[in-house]
Amino acid sequence: MKILRNWGLILTAALLLALVAGCGSKNDETNAGASGSPSASASAPAATESASASPSASAPASEGAKKTEYPLTVQDATGQTFTFDKAPERIVSTSPAETEILFALGLGDKIVGVSDYDNYPEETKDKQKVGGITKPNEEAIVGLTPDLVVTGISMPDEVVQKLRGLKLNLYKTEPKTLDDIMQDILDLGVVTDRQTEAEALVASMKEDVKKVQDAVASVKPEEKKKVYVEFAPGWTVGKGEFMDELITIAGGVNIAGDTTGWNEISEEKIVQSNPDVILFTLGVTDDKSGKTLEEIIRGRSGWDQIAAIKNGRVVGVDQDILSRPGPRITQGLLDVAKAIYPDLVK
Template sequence: MKRILACILIALMAFAVSACSQEDNKVNSSKVENETPKTESATNSNDKATEYPLVVKDATGTELTFEKAPERIVSTSPSETEILFALGLGDKIYGVSDFDNYPEEALSKPKVGGVTKPNEEAIIAANPDLVVGGISMKEDIAEKFRSLDFKLYKTEPKKVDDILNNIIQLGIITDTQKKAEELVAQLKEDIRVVTEAAATIKEEDKKTVYIEFSPGWTVGKGEFMDELITMAGGINIASDTEGWNAINEEKVIQDNPDVILYTADLVDDKTGKPLEELITSRNGWEKITAIKEGHVTPIIGDLINRPGPRITDGLKQIAEAIYPELYKK
């Protein structure tokens, strides 16, 4: 558990990346159905085939050229592994990170080490023609792998639009564009359902929300976890901060959130307490409305921590936790 928590924290803190480089790779979600660079229609207009050679830029601005669709892929990030499997590329995945656990097929794939510093020998042994690096991979590590002549495509999503864009771009690179567009369309439909429900909430009735994704850590504006709360119609009490922040216990009491969300099944390494117990037992927190009224709800961590194809499942869990009355069956 300690190892997993450390990975989550490293992954989340690594979101603070260069905004300008992200812009090179960004596709606005409102346009993803129409923006399909370097592609041409196949015989069936609904079946889009990638035109090779293909030149793309990743989130760091690094240019890559693909002469054909990759046949041997290594993913060093759980989020990107989930995207690749969702695109039907399971038989082309020859390595995943030590932390990849979804879908179930990922468990049987060869492991290539951690998300921040993968095992280069394991990746060399996999002989990939595409290596996908996630948000946790440091730039110096990425450069090292590029120096070994790996085609490394690195992602750095900070917004939901970035997540949708990554799906589209990986679909283009791997010649699974049609599946990528179908997946993005479904995710956008999930977002539409939630945001339309949120639009029915009067401003004065919106609930304030505190989220603790790891013991002692919350999130402010500029990150997709904060964006999920906003999409759901909640008001993140940490939105006056930016990025990932160590919590101020007194400020949380002062802000007095209506709802507290936390990552399910986490145990604090220092105290040995489950995260929920840690939250509810803090001095003075018994006065917080969310705790007094029993609005302290666990959220599956992988759904909100991983910028992948299950991100809208996380959005729906957040929305139902904040406004259960809007989602009664």
């Protein structure tokens, strides 16, 4: 996220808002509580100054707590620009990872809707459901009159544009690395005036990363374990994604690291690579066969000769923790590190 500052523009906007409440906003401010319209700063001059997205770029600390200064103009991962007159009061999340971030920032009372797949924290069960992750229920979202809709990496661009066409202020994240995930937390902390909470959360996540790095620091390059991860039947991940980064930070070598992004596996190649550790996501069942992911992995032809299977190093990890780019991702890192080096990571 980029925070955009142009004080002349902000003062002008403030005067206009004083004269004509909500003029130019793409939501009903009496319901939404903020002017979060993507077009609110579309007329900003090219000389508008861009700043870092870190909370410190938004507002100075006051009595130990950082406060966001409004009006606030920001850009999301898609380059879409939003202007907020005050902290959002009604928030919808269509992505479980972003929902976890919002709750972790103490925004549970501001969240009015979540996706059908949200299951953490427990409070999500009491929130209105707004449909799927890739294609949520448009009418349900509009009916909640949100002034901020947050979505993540799973929503296709065409759906993003369609929802924005309904005058919804849809803020999208697209994290690829742990640093991206932590930055998303800081950015949402700025937008929602939860900077102090965001910084504390990120500091805790960085402590988890350091704990793992320190634990595996003594592992020599030639001693690093070869790791294969399967998060869905027949699918693994290569470089350029946070799941690959978890393996690297944990001192392992991803045998699919010569590929890029999410990709289908080559069973023969994995046998040839002979991984020392196989990680799989718990709770995943193949719709056609009814078999669990572990059963599928262990039952493949020739895979009984893989070192990981022969030595009992096939380890299941929580699919939500491992796959959601949210505040629990460093718990996923700890789980991965323990699976690879159980004697080093306690």
